[in-house]
Amino acid sequence: MSKTKGLHELYTENPEAADEIVWGRNVDKLSRRGFVRGSGLAAMAAVLGASIPFARFMPGGLIPAALAQTDESFAIPGKSGLIVLNDRPMNAETPAHLLDDPVTPASRLFVRNNGVPPSTFDVDPFEWRIQIEGEACKQPKVMTLGEIQQRFKHRTLQLQIECGGNGRSEFYPAAKGNQWTTGAIGCPNWTGVRLRDVLKDCGIGDNAVYVAYEAADTHLSGDPTKQPISRGVPLHKALEDESMIVWAMNGELLPELHGFPVRLLCAGWPASVSGKWLTRLLIRDRVHDGEKMTGQSYRVPCKPVAPGSEVSDQDMCIIESMPVKSLTTYPKSGVEITHGTQLGVRGHAWAGDAVVKALHTSIDFGATWQKATLRKPANRLAWQHWSTNLAFPETGYYEIWARATDDDGRSQPMVLPGWNPRGYLNNACHRIAVMVTA
Numbered sequence: 005m006s007k008t009k010g011l012h013e014l015y016t017e018n019p020e021a022a023d024e025i026v027w028g029r030n031v032d033k034l035s036r037r038g039f040v041r042g043s044g045l046a047a048m049a050a051v052l053g054a055s056i057p058f059a060r061f062m063p064g065g066l067i068p069a070a071l072a073q074t075d076e077s078f079a080i081p082g083k084s085g086l087i088v089l090n091d092r093p094m095n096a097e098t099p100a101h102l103l104d105d106p107v108t109p110a111s112r113l114f115v116r117n118n119g120v121p122p123s124t125f126d127v128d129p130f131e132w133r134i135q136i137e138g139e140a141c142k143q144p145k146v147m148t149l150g151e152i153q154q155r156f157k158h159r160t161l162q163l164q165i166e167c168g169g170n171g172r173s174e175f176y177p178a179a180k181g182n183q184w185t186t187g188a189i190g191c192p193n194w195t196g197v198r199l200r201d202v203l204k205d206c207g208i209g210d211n212a213v214y215v216a217y218e219a220a221d222t223h224l225s226g227d228p229t230k231q232p233i234s235r236g237v238p239l240h241k242a243l244e245d246e247s248m249i250v251w252a253m254n255g256e257l258l259p260e261l262h263g264f265p266v267r268l269l270c271a272g273w274p275a276s277v278s279g280k281w282l283t284r285l286l287i288r289d290r291v292h293d294g295e296k297m298t299g300q301s302y303r304v305p306c307k308p309v310a311p312g313s314e315v316s317d318q319d320m321c322i323i324e325s326m327p328v329k330s331l332t333t334y335p336k337s338g339v340e341i342t343h344g345t346q347l348g349v350r351g352h353a354w355a356g357d358a359v360v361k362a363l364h365t366s367i368d369f370g371a372t373w374q375k376a377t378l379r380k381p382a383n384r385l386a387w388q389h390w391s392t393n394l395a396f397p398e399t400g401y402y403e404i405w406a407r408a409t410d411d412d413g414r415s416q417p418m419v420l421p422g423w424n425p426r427g428y429l430n431n432a433c434h435r436i437a438v439m440v441t442a
């Protein structure tokens with residue numbers, strides 16, 4: 005498995021050629037319908053160490069999940085088992101099987117920084133100041149976090165947070181940016197106050213359109229006139245019950261990496277709208293134009309485009325709700341079971357602003373699907389837990405595919421959704437490998 009990275013590159017460049025190179029160049033490696041056949045199939049089975057009972061349904065150009073996942077981990081203070089994708093800025097994701105907890109512990113929440121985090125470990129949280137102003141703010145104010153905590157009602161909600169680029173690594177042609185696989189998602193409990201309560205206290209003008217944040221982190225270049233990121237949401241999203249200013253995660257003060265002493269949380273949208281180390285809130289009379297709001301950042305083509313297309317800035321639209329998605333968090337991909345035993349399988353599903361209505365699994369590469377048990381969310385915008393028991397007809401290599409459907413009838417694509425230049429919104433079915441032995 006030391007060649008795993010090479011395998012990804014190979015498949016990203018040209019999945020069909022990769023099948024030929026990896027599984028054998030000659031013979032009928034692919035049938036006309038694009039399934040792996042003949043000596044190619046034999047080579048794949050040899051590497052996996054088992055036959056593949058549902059090979060007839062297995063699409064070509066697909067790295068078996070058993071080979072697609074690595075286990076490298078690096079040490080980040082307060083984290084365990086995360087995979088580091090970049091160390092400046094710090095970006096680290098969580099392997100799927102480490103996201104098994106119903107409520108994500110701080111030690112297993114992914115980290116995404118765009119700049120250099122401020123050093124906040126010795127600040128007094130009560131004295132931290134947030135400026136509230138902007139063209140559409142009637143009474144601009146400066147409030148300390150202490151004041152906010154005293155004046156407004158506290159609430160605790162479980163809210164999902166997912167990077168807009170989660171899943172980017174699978175797009176072809178490849179998109180630049182952190183090569184997230186599936187681990188830039190988590191769903192901790194957050195404690196704070198409603199963003200709405202604070203905004204209303206400062207007077208929301210009739211001309212208000214957008215609410216934006218600025219923060220205390222600094223630009224990678226060291227240039228003090230540049231901000232690493234400053235994004236926002238339309239007024240209606242900012243005013244939702246679940247949009248919060250938070251200072252605690254899972255009952256403890258926010259970890260430094262996650263925005264200590266205070267951050268925004270607007271769940272269900274790309275997590276880039278949830279500003280960490282919050283210093284300023286702007287009630288704006290126009291769509292916010294801060295760093296990473298404009299150009300191609302956190303935007304997708306307004307109309308679908310062919311893979312690899314160049315899209316001009318004016319044809320790119322800001323991403324709002326994240327799409328329906330799910331993960332299998334137990335068992336870990338690569339699990340071995342003996343033939344005849346049932347396998348208990350579970351995970352989470354979420355759907356941006358929507359609710360997940362059904363979760364199906366398949367053990368035959370998507371030819372047939374079985375309905376799993378799906379629980380209601382702890383509250384709106386929390387992920388939902390699903391579970392099921394699966395039986396396997398004979399020994400061999402299987403993949404479990406999980407597919408969620410939201411209350412609008414939209415479901416996850418089996419392989420890849422619409423290509424876009426920056427590689428956002430990949431909500432393809434998560435796949436795990438299972439080996440059934442005699």
Ligand SMILES: Nc1nc2c(c(=O)[nH]1)N[C@H]1C(S)=C(S)[C@@H](COP(=O)(O)O)O[C@H]1N2
Nearest residue numbers: 114115116117118167219275276278279280
């Ligand atoms: N101030 C600030 N806020 C930020 C960021 C940042 O770099 N600086 N990154 C954003 C992005 S792109 C994501 S995905 C989330 C990640 O949150 P986490 O690191 O707490 O998991 O924070 C968002 N808020």
Ligand SMILES: [Mo]
Nearest residue numbers: 116167168276
């Ligand atoms: Mo992100």
